[in-house]
Amino acid sequence: TITRSYSLSDAPRPDAYRITVKRVPSPPDRPELPAGVASNHLHDRVQAGDLLKVRAPSGRFFIDTDARLPAVFIAGGIGITPMMSMLTWAVEQQPGRVLHLYYGLRHSGEHAFKARLEELAAQHSSFRLNVTYSQPRPDDVPGRDYHHSPHIDVALLRQTLPRGRHAFYICGPAAMMASLIPALLA
Secondary structure, X not given: OOOOOOOEOOOOOOOOOOEOOOOOOOOXXXXXXXXXXXXHHHHHOOOOOXXXXXXXXXXXXXXXXXXXXXXXXXXXXXHHHHHXXXXXXXXXXXXXXXXXXXXXXXXXXXXOOHHHHHHHHHHOOOEEEEEEEOOOOOOOOEOOOEXXXXXXXXXXXXXXXXXXXXXXXXXXXXXXXXXXXXXXHX
């Protein structure tokens, strides 16, 4: 039995849950080690219609429902997954709420949900999308593929967020969390 926890990656629905699972390969510096057992099983063996034993969604990472308070989502890499759930819920249930997403990743090869995020930004004038690439590929175009470089930091937030009170939601790699959370608190 393998037990893994994955974040929901869509708004809560009465008839379905959606998760988004990144395939985990063997570590590049240790190819003799096995690839991610659960992620590769889901990608390679699970088919539409298969039954899986799962727990109900749980946890304490959810959006405050006060629509008067602008929400700022900051995601790094696969930290975008829970942000998609909260963001999708907010645009569906609170279409006038001001929402900002800052999504940091290395380059377009890692850009999850690109088309969906661009669609949401085009359809909802109260949603502002800010994508940051730290190592853009030669064919990554500023203004088309990403908006800022190299990282999400307090200077970028000060430059792009309107002054005022905001609710911040942050999920990403340890280095991003370790730098942003203390800086925002300060």
